[in-house]
Structures are given as structure tokens and as C-alpha cells.
Amino acid sequence: MVALFSEIFSPMPNLTLEEVARQAGVSRSTVSRVINNQAGVKADIRRRVWDVIHETGYHPNPAARTLASQRTHLIGLVIPRSVHTFFTDPYFPRLTLGIAQACNQNDYTLSLFLFHTEDDERKLFPRIIRKGLVDGLIVQATNAADELFVQLSQAEVPFIIAGRPMNLTDASYVDVDNFAGAQNAVRHLIRQGYKRIGILSGPLNTTAGLDRYQGYRDAIRENGMALDEHLLVEGDFSEAGGYFAARRLLDSRPDALFIASDMMALGALRAIREARLSVPDDIGIVSFDDLPPATMASPTLTTVRQPIRRLGIRLVETLLDIIELGPYPPRRVIFDTELVIRESCGADRNIREQTNIPRQSAPGLADAN
Amino acid sequence: MVALFSEIFSPMPNLTLEEVARQAGVSRSTVSRVINNQAGVKADIRRRVWDVIHETGYHPNPAARTLASQRTHLIGLVIPRSVHTFFTDPYFPRLTLGIAQACNQNDYTLSLFLFHTEDDERKLFPRIIRKGLVDGLIVQATNAADELFVQLSQAEVPFIIAGRPMNLTDASYVDVDNFAGAQNAVRHLIRQGYKRIGILSGPLNTTAGLDRYQGYRDAIRENGMALDEHLLVEGDFSEAGGYFAARRLLDSRPDALFIASDMMALGALRAIREARLSVPDDIGIVSFDDLPPATMASPTLTTVRQPIRRLGIRLVETLLDIIELGPYPPRRVIFDTELVIRESCGADRNIREQTNIPRQSAPGLADAN
């Protein structure tokens, strides 16, 4: 009863620096130095202070810290309104994972800003770019985000772009080598002997969509093959988009497809199945991403792997660097991709025919990328 | 040049309440009252102050506000380590969307705490539950999270659970009626004339897994059918898990399956296709979730729809209520589910046979739930 009474009527006062200092027999300043790992405190005092900190379970108050130091230790992840695939494409959860991990690693907290409606955007954006909410922002690149980037630059909020922005700006970004990845994928199809290779591209008003298209185009050309405009259909990176685009593509009778995302490949497989064609015998496929769906599809997808998690980690690290040292010179990081060969391109079959290697079954949830 | 010079050497001082007050010819307090919509300011003064605020683009400094008011206006979403499906199941992005929208709506900012490794958890958790980082937490229910809930209660951090915790605690939660949803789904299969109905359940050490199993069990029993233990295989909500579980289940020759998630249903379809059986003719299927994959599968999935986005919104609203009024009495919200009939259960076929309704094709990305 007494305990209960005291709990209610004399709540434990908030543990402050001052209180820790008192218990350790030193001053506020000294405890602050210890907490922040600053030099200039004798070793034994430092230890004594740490002891009290651990005993009491003291954690500094973030708001007070922020107010005094002008650093929030918060990073914002901004998904602009135009990225509607956030809720269907496994790409984003994976990217978020990498970002979240890197934040933990660096004692930063991650805030999520999803602009779902135009209203969200109008209301939220001014608040976000006002100094004092976050130390910096990671912004997903989109066709429509370029205006955001200008505003961000003007507001002098440190930020970095996930993916390459459409118009060359002074902004920093981290991206994968979409061009080389696509080129490599198409070269692989050509080596498999496919002759009439179509492309189910991403939106051509995004750099990811465009770069992958150009990689396809160059690989076709360098092999003296003809570019047939009927063999290009533009998708939107989604499964549904892949399905409808593939239905149109099939009319032009390709014998192979380069598909700009795994999700679209899933849709394409559905369309191909409905057309009673078989992969890879009637149509070879190479896609892009290497996300879990690639191993879930039947046949399993040969696909260009992006190191998505590492991309997330690097985004955070580079952003912290920008926060520390300013936005100039712009940082630009491009990750290499890797072609992962599975069943949909026919290479696996060819190898097995020659050497009798057993087919690899779909693995469980590997923790790669 | 002059402009540039002044930009660099006399940076605009941070816009503060005091400065706005000066420009409006009133005091700090009055501006504060206006900003916070408090009574006791004459209408014309109020307007004058708003004008200055808009002209200057003033936004109050969040840290100062937090320090003075002891409110951070931050909500944390915690995904415990054991939820490894976060990165593959579209459930979580959708939930996150609902939560993010509700946060925007209520002028809260959403922070994401993903515990990926045990290390993350040990390091992050004490920081999170210390008062002052967030005003409240939304925690995803898992088999292993019960200990977290106890610690959260002790730390007196307002929190709410997404899903029902395993052990009854005093905690508040928001969940869907998994039991009734599953029961309804199985009843539907029975009505379709299926006789040997198996279940591919979720993990039986989670309430979602268990409740759905019990709904299945009761529906079987109430129809005088026998429970066959060979017709139960436990999965993990993932595609891969569904695939392997279905392979085992098929040995027992069910003529229908109730599958506890859409992702597992996708895996099951893969296994069924490999076994050269057809859905719904050889095997009828009803699953759970109604996420985009349900319309992407072939055949499209009859499935129990959960109102995931509404669930996210309600989580936030209830949490804010707890922050405002305290944790007692515990709030408990249960959402109803809805059976969405598509192709995989055979009902569509039966109806068409009778009435000649054209089959509905897979819709695009509807913005439902």
C-alpha cells in the first residue's frame, strides 16, 4: 500500500544529467563529457560516472539534447506520392531494412514519410524541410520528384536520393548500374541463342526504366540485331502491369523477353501460361531485382540481382557524411549488379543436358542482398 | 555578389516565436496561444498573428516544443525480431501505410524500429522505452513478444499491440476476427461440396495462426465431419513455407484446403501445379488476407479479406487515446472480415454453370482494404 501510494503521489522525478552528476559527485559538464565520449576526463572519474549511469539506467533526454545541439539524430525516409508500388513491390521493404539497420548502427532513428495523397504531400513537405525535424532525408527517386529536389536544395536540408534523378542536379545519390545490368542480361539471352528478344520495360520517364531499356538496346545493337519497336512495351514495374504488357508483347511473337522487374516477370509468366506457351522452351526470360518472388515463380527466374540492402546502408552512411561535411561535392555511388542464373533463361537446361547436374530447387528465404 | 556575401556571412537567424511576436506586435505567449489554437485571444489579434506566421513561413521548433511540453509527437512502430516475414509479406507495407496516413492526419510523425538481429533489440529497446523518445508505440504481436509487453507496461510507455498477444495481459490491442473469418471460409468450402478439407495453418504459437486453426476446426466439427490430423500441416505464413507444407498435405489427398495466408496459398499453388493437379477442380482453395497476390495468382484466390489499412488507422487512433487518457481500461478492437469469392474455391464456376455470368478477370491495383 505504501509503495502504491508513493508511486502515485511522488512519481520518480525524471532522471537528469544533474542528478547523475550529484550521485557521482561531479558536475553536469563532466557527466556530459562522459556520455558524449569527449576527451578531458580522468579515467577513474570517467569510470565512476559510467557506473552511476548504468546503475540508474540513465539515458539523456533526446529533446533537450536536440535543442542544445541543434541535432535531432533523426533521418527521414521520403516516399513521394508517385511511388504507388511501395505497397506491392518487395523492393521497398528490403531497402527499408537496410536503411533501418544502418540507422541503428549509427544511433539514428528512422522516420517514415509516406506521401499517399497530394494532400499528404502539401501538408507534410513544408514541415519536413523546415530545419529542426530531421537532420537529413533519403528521398526515393521518381519521375515527379525533381521539383522536390529543388525545394530541398533551397531549404538547405541535407538529403540524398535513392536512385538517380532524371534531370542532372547537384544532388547526391546512390544507385545501381541499371544500364550494365540490363545489357548483361540481354547479352546472356543472346548467348543462349534467342533471336527475337523483346523488352518489357519499366516506365520510361524514370531513370531505372530508361537505363534498363538502353542497356537492352545497346546489347541488341552490338550484336547486329534489329531493334523492332513492336518488341518494346512499357510497363510500370507491377505484376498487373507486367501481365497486360506481356499480353501485348506476345502478339509480336518474341522468343525471349528481358523484363525490367521481377514483379512484372510474375505477371508476364501469368500471361504466358494463359497463352499456353512454355518458359524457357517457347520463351526465355531474364528479369531484374532478384527479390524473393524470383525463386517462387515457376520456372524460377534468371534475374539481375541488385544489392538492395547494401544500397540502403550506403544511403544512410553517405547521408551522414553529407550532414557532417556539407553537400559539396555531390556524392555519387553506383553499385554493380550480378546476373543470377536460374531456370527461366534456359541456361540451366542447357547445362543439365550437357553435364547432368540436378536442377536446383527453390531455396527458402535466403538472407542475401 | 552582395546577396551571396550576406547569405554566407549573416545567415538568417532562426525564426522563433519571439521574432514572430515582434513582427505581429504582440508577445511570445500570444503567438503560442494562436499556434496551439488556445482560447483567450481576440479575433483580430489572432488574425494578425496568423498573417505574420504565413508571411514568414514560421514553424515551431519541434525540439523546443517537446522539451517544454514533454510531448514528442512521435509514434514508434516496432517490428520485433521474430517477424521475419516483414520483408516478404505485403501485409506489413499495407499496415504501415494505414499507420502512416493516420499519423499524418493527426500531426504525428512515424518512426520505424525494425529489430533485425538480437543485437538490434538489446541495444534499441532500452532506448525506446525510456520516456522522451516517442509518445507511444505500436508493437506487432508475435510469439516471442510477450516479454516485451511486460517490459513496456513496467516502463509505463503507452503502447498498443497489432494483433492479439498470446498470454492475456492488460494490454490494448487491435485485431481482426481470425476465428470467425476462418470458420466462415471453411463453411464456404463445405457448402461447395468439398468433403476432405485440409488446413495449411499459420504458426500455432501465434494467435493469428491458432485462431484461424480453431475456426477451421469448429467449422469441420459443426458439420459432423471428422478432424484428421494428417490434414493439418503448420506453415509460417511465407510462400516457401506454403510450398513445402502443401507438398506434405497433398500426400493425404485432400479435396480442398483452407490456407492461413495468401502468400502460403501462392506456395501451395506451386506445389499443386507440380503435382499436376488443378484448382479448383481437383482441389478447392480458400486463403486469408486478400492482398494483391490473391488477384495475381492463377486461378485467382478466394480469400478472407482483412481490413488491413483500417486496422493501421485504428491502431494509431487508439494509441493516441491511450496517450491522452491512460492505459486503463484496456482497449480491445476486433475487426470483422469478409469472404471474397474468386476462382480458387469453385463457387465462381458453379455460378457460371448455372447462370452464365462471365468470369471476372483480375483487377488492377484496387485501393481497397
Added chain:
DNA sequence: TAGAAAACTGGGAGCGCTCCCAGATATATA
């Protein structure tokens, strides 16, 4: 051993708000 230099420690000011209370002004009542 004195004096200079280096290493350490403590207190004050201030970050930009909110909240409380006292004082000023407008309005109602006798």
C-alpha cells in the same frame, strides 16, 4: 622547488518553446 604549461572540472548562458500567474483592459452589474 618555483614557475609555466597542460590537463581537468564546474558553472553560467542559452537553445525555443509551454505554462503559470500577475497585470491590464473590456464588459457587466448595482
Added chain:
DNA sequence: TATATATCTGGGAGCGCTCCCAGTTTTCTA
């Protein structure tokens, strides 16, 4: 018109830190 009352406004204190500077102690040098 004088007084009581309701309404409005301003300033002080304080939230819990960081950062700077001045003062104190220790160590080094001649």
C-alpha cells in the same frame, strides 16, 4: 459612475541538455 467580473495579454521560470570560458589541479621543465 463606481465596483465587480470576465476577458485578454505579457513576462518569468523552467524543460534538460551542450558549449564556452574561467578557475583549479596536476604535470612538466629548468
